[in-house]
Amino acid sequence: MRSIATILLSALTIASCSMQNDFSTWTMHQEGSKHSYTVKAPCTVAGALNEAGAFGEDVLEQERYWSINKSQFDSPWVFTTRFSAPTNVHNILLFNSLGYSADIEVNGTRIASADTTAGVFIVREFDITPIARQVNTLTVRVHRAPSQSLNHGYVDWNPRPVDETMGILGPVELISTPDVQVQDVYVQPKFNPSDPDKASIIVRTSLVNRSGNSVSGTLKGEYDGGGFSVPVSLAAGEKKAVEVGQEISNPRIWWTREMGKPELYSLTATFESGGKTSHSKSVRFGIRSITSEITPEGHRQFYLNGRPVLIKSAGWTDDIFMQDTPESIRRQMSLVENMGLNCIRFENIWGKDDTVYNLCDSLGILAMVGFSCQWEWKNYCGYPEYKGHGCINSPEAEALAIRYFHDQVIRLRNHASVICWLTGSDCIPNPGLESAYLEMYSRLDYRPYVCSAKGGTSTVSGPSGTKMKGPYEYVGPDYWFIDKKFGGNYGFNTETGIGLNMPQYESVERIVGKENMWPLNKVWDMHCTTAKAGMNTTLVAQEAVSGLYGTPEDAADFIRKAQALDYDSTRSMYEAFRSNVPIATGIVQWMLNSAWPCLYWQLYDWYLVPTAGYYGTKKACEPVQLVYDYGSHCIWAVNDTRPDIRLYCRMRFFGPDSKLIREEDSRHIFGFRKPDKVFLNIDGPGFLVLEIRDNDGKLVADNFYCIPEKNNTYAWDKSNWFISPITEYSDLGFVTELPVAKIKMSSKATDGGFTVCLSNCSEVVAYQIILKAKDSDGKLIPAALWSDNFISLAPGDTRDITCRLPEGTGPASISLSGWNAELSSAQ
Numbered sequence: 001m002r003s004i005a006t007i008l009l010s011a012l013t014i015a016s017c018s019m020q021n022d023f024s025t026w027t028m029h030q031e032g033s034k035h036s037y038t039v040k041a042p043c044t045v046a047g048a049l050n051e052a053g054a055f056g057e058d059v060l061e062q063e064r065y066w067s068i069n070k071s072q073f074d075s076p077w078v079f080t081t082r083f084s085a086p087t088n089v090h091n092i093l094l095f096n097s098l099g100y101s102a103d104i105e106v107n108g109t110r111i112a113s114a115d116t117t118a119g120v121f122i123v124r125e126f127d128i129t130p131i132a133r134q135v136n137t138l139t140v141r142v143h144r145a146p147s148q149s150l151n152h153g154y155v156d157w158n159p160r161p162v163d164e165t166m167g168i169l170g171p172v173e174l175i176s177t178p179d180v181q182v183q184d185v186y187v188q189p190k191f192n193p194s195d196p197d198k199a200s201i202i203v204r205t206s207l208v209n210r211s212g213n214s215v216s217g218t219l220k221g222e223y224d225g226g227g228f229s230v231p232v233s234l235a236a237g238e239k240k241a242v243e244v245g246q247e248i249s250n251p252r253i254w255w256t257r258e259m260g261k262p263e264l265y266s267l268t269a270t271f272e273s274g275g276k277t278s279h280s281k282s283v284r285f286g287i288r289s290i291t292s293e294i295t296p297e298g299h300r301q302f303y304l305n306g307r308p309v310l311i312k313s314a315g316w317t318d319d320i321f322m323q324d325t326p327e328s329i330r331r332q333m334s335l336v337e338n339m340g341l342n343c344i345r346f347e348n349i350w351g352k353d354d355t356v357y358n359l360c361d362s363l364g365i366l367a368m369v370g371f372s373c374q375w376e377w378k379n380y381c382g383y384p385e386y387k388g389h390g391c392i393n394s395p396e397a398e399a400l401a402i403r404y405f406h407d408q409v410i411r412l413r414n415h416a417s418v419i420c421w422l423t424g425s426d427c428i429p430n431p432g433l434e435s436a437y438l439e440m441y442s443r444l445d446y447r448p449y450v451c452s453a454k455g456g457t458s459t460v461s462g463p464s465g466t467k468m469k470g471p472y473e474y475v476g477p478d479y480w481f482i483d484k485k486f487g488g489n490y491g492f493n494t495e496t497g498i499g500l501n502m503p504q505y506e507s508v509e510r511i512v513g514k515e516n517m518w519p520l521n522k523v524w525d526m527h528c529t530t531a532k533a534g535m536n537t538t539l540v541a542q543e544a545v546s547g548l549y550g551t552p553e554d555a556a557d558f559i560r561k562a563q564a565l566d567y568d569s570t571r572s573m574y575e576a577f578r579s580n581v582p583i584a585t586g587i588v589q590w591m592l593n594s595a596w597p598c599l600y601w602q603l604y605d606w607y608l609v610p611t612a613g614y615y616g617t618k619k620a621c622e623p624v625q626l627v628y629d630y631g632s633h634c635i636w637a638v639n640d641t642r643p644d645i646r647l648y649c650r651m652r653f654f655g656p657d658s659k660l661i662r663e664e665d666s667r668h669i670f671g672f673r674k675p676d677k678v679f680l681n682i683d684g685p686g687f688l689v690l691e692i693r694d695n696d697g698k699l700v701a702d703n704f705y706c707i708p709e710k711n712n713t714y715a716w717d718k719s720n721w722f723i724s725p726i727t728e729y730s731d732l733g734f735v736t737e738l739p740v741a742k743i744k745m746s747s748k749a750t751d752g753g754f755t756v757c758l759s760n761c762s763e764v765v766a767y768q769i770i771l772k773a774k775d776s777d778g779k780l781i782p783a784a785l786w787s788d789n790f791i792s793l794a795p796g797d798t799r800d801i802t803c804r805l806p807e808g809t810g811p812a813s814i815s816l817s818g819w820n821a822e823l824s825s826a827q
Contacts, residue, residue, distance in 0.1 A: 636678070
């Protein structure tokens with residue numbers, strides 16, 4: 001169970017308009033019950049109950065989740081807190097997100113009712129000046145979402161949240177001002193990549209006069225290296241938008257981490273009247289250019305500061321109980337950064353606050369944001385589907401979606417990382433709704449607008465330039481190079497993957513329980529997906545494991561073989577797209593993370609332990625790399641950094657018996673986004689070892705492949721949206737027949753982690769050595785950042801690997817496992 005520190009409510013003091021209320025500590029009880037819980041908000045009701053231990057220990061593991069009594073969420077739950085408010089000023093109570101509707105009272109006076117507060121993505125402000133006291137009681141009575149609702153959604157990724165995410169889902173704030181509130185500050189950068197020595201910004205500030213009198217004052221803006229001062233007058237109750245333009249010389253430009261430095265600026269807008277501050281608001285922004293175009297082949301291509309970007313991404317989900325904390329999100333983002341992805345796709349407006357988007361900004365990771373397909377299927381949102389446009393078609397649903405769009409575009413538009421808005425996932429919004437979206441978007445934002453992640457052409461906004469043709473179930477590493485009709489390496493594939501991304505053995509034991517490890521059973525299937533069409537059992541993975549490597553003997557054998565197919569095919573997915581730019585413009589692994597402990601669709605598991613696919617992705621996303629093409633049996637040199645680089649390449653090919661068959665060296669120029677063939681005619685069976693070194697002989701990147709004699713055979717005529725069936729598997733049985741490889745391992749503790757040296761002192765290949773960092777209880781340490789893992793070593797090879805542990809980690813140790821690796825007794 002993820003623990004949260006309980007914060008005791010401190011004594012309330014009255015000071016000035018600048019006093020702070022964190023609104024973090026509340027009591028919560030079911031209406032009609034005398035039993036209450038002390039909880040920390042934002043939270044869902046189910047999440048708070050889980051934190052309090054009401055569901056028992058580790059309720060998300062094994063079969064326990066299905067034992068939760070859902071009827072307890074049929075009635076409202078009541079949250080109560082106390083807060084201080086300054087006197088003789090105007091006090092505005094702001095709710096960033098409520099789920100799904102709420103009755104709200106301050107000091108016993110109702111300020112809003114459930115029939116007017118429905119909807120999770122609406123920001124609401126209430127002027128409580130007439131009823132505010134020095135010390136106040138705030139009561140929020142939340143109601144579960146009805147069967148027809150545009151709610152948070154996890155679709156078929158996992159079971160539905162037992163409470164349908166009812167609760168206080170975003171921060172609550174008190175805004176106090178004698179008269180004028182700075183309601184919103186928006187900074188729009190203007191940057192022409194062809195003239196990089198200058199830029200400009202447009203600052204749009206929304207001011208609201210909360211008083212009953214006219215007010216004259218000054219709007220001041222201060223930012224890194226500049227500022228402005230503008231006289232402003234507002235009539236009683238007036239809301240006014242003030243726009244100010246500023247030129248910036250020698251601007252610091254925001255880049256993704258692979259292309260440069262993600263430079264950020266801070267700006268504070270303050271309204272002053274009578275020599276005193278009325279209110280202020282601060283934002284961060286980045287100066288950069290984000291554009292996109294539809295290529296001659298019909299694919300959407302994004303440009304950052306005028307340079308084309310291959311989007312290498314994966315899909316984010318929040319925790320099923322919305323129990324993510326700033327610390328857990330920071331750990332997840334460190335995993336993303338370590339893996340080398342340059343983008344995250346957010347299908348849904350995730351997060352209880354802006355932590356994840358702020359981290360995208362500061363780490364230089366692009367963000368694709370948009371609406372969820374939760375609202376496009378009747379069995380998830382309850383509204384009827386209409387002519388392929390999804391379920392937002394009634395006047396009621398459209399009005400709510402438009403309000404969502406308005407509030408969330410405003411919420412996210414200062415984030416430098418956000419590159420686009422997708423208003424549809426599997427569907428294109430109906431023409432009337434999309435016209436309303438576009439009219440609003442043209443006023444609120446400037447980034448590319450995309451009508452759908454699936455593809456197709458809108459009669460309103462034109463082509464999406466994307467595709468969503470699968471697969472979501474296992475295909476081999478060859479698929480991504482040879483398929484030219486479905487999910488293969490062309491265009492912008494907004495969600496795809498190989499289905500089962502097998503966690504490490506220790507995680508699987510926790511997920512299904514030791515007693516359910518073998519043979520595979522329904523408990524394993526419960527932790528796949530809840531999709532009706534498939535992907536809800538391990539059967540496809542079992543067939544692939546047996547077809548490729550031979551029938552597994554036990555759980556450990558099944559897991560190591562499933563990890564091997566995950567590593568190879570997930571790596572190949574990213575590599576195939578990298579080797580085919582500019583025809584390939586983007587790839588999004590489905591998914592990045594997990595909403596609960598599961599076996600499918602994840603690059604790291606719910607415990608924040610990377611899967612084999614994580615390390616395959618990390619290998620594929622090295623900024624400069626050599627990759628094997630399973631289609632043309634050649635090796636590509638790829639480079640996603642900006643400069644062209646001349647480096648030394650080495651290729652070695654070993655037979656199934658680990659004997660060296662072929663060795664070649666080449667000095668090669670790695671051109672930016674100019675894939676080029678280095679070595680040709682690489683045919684299996686055998687082991688392929690690739691290395692890149694700089695002029696000083698230092699290792700820049702390496703790669704290792706187990707190459708079959710022939711590719712898989714696919715039943716293309718039976719392919720559908722989630723799978724391309726394999727009728728004959730490649731034979732990788734020679735991997736299972738490898739003799740024991742003796743490995744020397746030395747490790748040294750460093751400040752914050754370990755360095756590990758592995759040496760293969762045998763004459764056989766050591767295949768997929770797994771390094772594990774464990775705590776004093778023998779559990780895998782979450783978010784341990786390995787420089788490499790699932791490592792294969794040719795005879796005589798040595799690798800140095802580092803491991804950085806999360807801050808605050810206690811005593812740790814390193815262990816090793818692998819297909820055929822055995823620690824040498826001569827250590």
